Amino acid sequence: MQDRVAALESRLAAVEQRLNVLEGAQPGLSTSIEEAATPNLGEGFLSNASTLIGRVLLIFGGAYLLRAITDLNFVPTAFGILLGASYALLWLFMAYRKGGIEDQRASAMFYGGASVFLALPLLAEAVTRFALLSGRQGVIALALFCVLALLVAVARNLRSLGWLVIAGGIATAFVVLNASRAAVAVPAFLVFLGLGSLWAVYVREWIGPQWLGALGANAGVVVLVLISTSDQWPVEPLTPFLMSAVLLITYLVSFALRSHVRGRSVGMFETSQTVLVAGIVFWAASGAAQAGQLALATVGAGCLVLGASAYSLAFTPKTRSARGRNFYFHSTLGLALVVAGTALVMSPAMAAAAWSLMALTMAWFSGRLGRVALSLQCTFLLVAAGVGSGILATGLGALVGEASALWPPLVPWHLVVALTTVACLFIPVAQHSDRWGVLSGVPQLIVLALSVWEVGGLMVVFLAPALAAVGGADANPAILAALRTAILSAASVTLALSSRFKRWPEARWLVYPVLLMVGVKLLLEDFPNGQPATLFVALALVGSALLLVAKLLSRDQIEE
Numbered sequence: 001m002q003d004r005v006a007a008l009e010s011r012l013a014a015v016e017q018r019l020n021v022l023e024g025a026q027p028g029l030s031t032s033i034e035e036a037a038t039p040n041l042g043e044g045f046l047s048n049a050s051t052l053i054g055r056v057l058l059i060f061g062g063a064y065l066l067r068a069i070t071d072l073n074f075v076p077t078a079f080g081i082l083l084g085a086s087y088a089l090l091w092l093f094m095a096y097r098k099g100g101i102e103d104q105r106a107s108a109m110f111y112g113g114a115s116v117f118l119a120l121p122l123l124a125e126a127v128t129r130f131a132l133l134s135g136r137q138g139v140i141a142l143a144l145f146c147v148l149a150l151l152v153a154v155a156r157n158l159r160s161l162g163w164l165v166i167a168g169g170i171a172t173a174f175v176v177l178n179a180s181r182a183a184v185a186v187p188a189f190l191v192f193l194g195l196g197s198l199w200a201v202y203v204r205e206w207i208g209p210q211w212l213g214a215l216g217a218n219a220g221v222v223v224l225v226l227i228s229t230s231d232q233w234p235v236e237p238l239t240p241f242l243m244s245a246v247l248l249i250t251y252l253v254s255f256a257l258r259s260h261v262r263g264r265s266v267g268m269f270e271t272s273q274t275v276l277v278a279g280i281v282f283w284a285a286s287g288a289a290q291a292g293q294l295a296l297a298t299v300g301a302g303c304l305v306l307g308a309s310a311y312s313l314a315f316t317p318k319t320r321s322a323r324g325r326n327f328y329f330h331s332t333l334g335l336a337l338v339v340a341g342t343a344l345v346m347s348p349a350m351a352a353a354a355w356s357l358m359a360l361t362m363a364w365f366s367g368r369l370g371r372v373a374l375s376l377q378c379t380f381l382l383v384a385a386g387v388g389s390g391i392l393a394t395g396l397g398a399l400v401g402e403a404s405a406l407w408p409p410l411v412p413w414h415l416v417v418a419l420t421t422v423a424c425l426f427i428p429v430a431q432h433s434d435r436w437g438v439l440s441g442v443p444q445l446i447v448l449a450l451s452v453w454e455v456g457g458l459m460v461v462f463l464a465p466a467l468a469a470v471g472g473a474d475a476n477p478a479i480l481a482a483l484r485t486a487i488l489s490a491a492s493v494t495l496a497l498s499s500r501f502k503r504w505p506e507a508r509w510l511v512y513p514v515l516l517m518v519g520v521k522l523l524l525e526d527f528p529n530g531q532p533a534t535l536f537v538a539l540a541l542v543g544s545a546l547l548l549v550a551k552l553l554s555r556d557q558i559e560e
Contacts, residue, residue, distance in 0.1 A: 395457020
């Protein structure tokens with residue numbers, strides 16, 4: 001019995017020893033194997049690189065073999081092209097498989113790159129050299145391949161493959177456009193590719209490919225706008241406008257989904273792409289309108305709809321409370337679209353009135369919500385109303401124009417805009433913000449300057465015909481100069497007095513610039529054109545204004 005037990009133990013020891021040898025558990029053997037199998041860093045890199053390059057060369061060798069078989073008419077051309085496409089897709093599938101293995105990602109990238117370099121020239125030749133596909137069919141085939149390749153890149157997080165697909169797709173698309181004149185299909189594909197690159201970046205948080213995709217999409221639409229003006233291309237001017245509108249809307253929807261569904265902040269790309277595409281849209285719209293195929297009022301209505309949508313996104317509870325870049329982006333976009341829309345839909349006077357009412361609304365919301373950004377939007381609307389109504393041009397002519405020149409008339413709409421500007425000063429707005437700092441007072445400062453410009457200009461427009469007989473041969477430049485000096489001096493005193501109130505502390509920043517302007521005016525207008533009596537009045541007013549301003553600004557107390 002003991003002999004049997006000893007024999008059994010001996011056999012178990014022998015089995016255990018064999019297992020250890022097979023599993024590499026023996027210390028001496030294990031160490032020797034690891035030392036023999038572990039090369040240094042340089043040798044490992046060169047070995048891997050040479051292996052991958054060798055595989056790629058073999059892949060391209062197989063492609064040239066298929067090309068030779070086709071060129072020598074061993075198989076029909078169409079069948080050879082089909083074999084080449086299948087061969088390219090095979091290596092794209094290999095890239096997908098290898099991309100799922102961590103230590104095989106380099107091989108996956110090489111396989112994916114080989115697939116792109118095989119498929120895209122083949123597609124281009126199928127349209128250009130062999131004429132097997134029409135331009136539209138070639139674009140469809142190109143889109144299908146780019147979709148598959150981008151899906152592989154995103155699924156396996158192969159950013160370099162994504163770059164390669166986007167760049168190759170853009171280049172191939174323009175080759176197809178030049179050869180087949182597929183004027184609509186190619187820009188449509190480029191827009192699609194741009195959106196694909198954008199969402200690939202959004203899904204994988206890549207950096208950069210969306211810029212290249214947007215460049216291709218924008219270039220495609222710009223080329224479409226240019227060729228629509230040529231008689232050699234059968235493209236109606238309305239087509240590029242529709243394509244650019246699709247480009248703008250799809251990108252804006254993508255930005256909204258990213259900011260409000262995925263909870264991410266917009267960045268430099270979203271802002272710059274929106275500005276560029278909006279410019280392309282208005283360029284295309286002007287061309288279509290000149291051709292009589294589009295009414296600008298239709299464009300304006302679309303702008304109003306998009307502007308209202310952008311404002312609604314800006315004022316969602318989450319976006320409004322975050323006080324981040326999403327609020328500034330969507331609110332500014334909404335403002336720009338609404339201003340553009342009203343300018344296209346309404347007459348200048350009606351648009352100025354609408355902007356004035358919107359400015360009052362923005363001022364009220366600024367104080368209610370504590371948003372300096374809304375105060376700045378109020379200021380922008382007042383500037384737009386001043387330019388659109390013509391009151392800023394009228395005020396400038398009244399304050400610096402020639403006495404004998406054609407005098408601007410007093411227009412009722414100008415009075416409405418000026419009163420609205422002054423009314424915005426009496427509506428409490430947000431004037432303090434940690435984000436804005438000292439710049440928080442800039443919107444109110446601009447509104448104060450607009451008030452002086454508009455009200456002062458209208459006062460000169462109203463009084464100058466009666467006092468100085470302006471606009472004719474009997475105009476008296478001396479009296480006109482004294483009148484202007486009086487109004488500007490009064491404006492400086494009013495600003496100094498207003499600065500003592502908490503609501504208008506920014507007014508003190510304008511006091512001395514206005515007085516400096518009065519001093520320059522004395523040298524350039526009053527002394528050359530003045531008479532003793534008018535110079536006495538002008539100098540007395542300026543001197544009094546200087547004394548009052550110094551007294552008012554030296555007081556530290558601020559009134560409510």
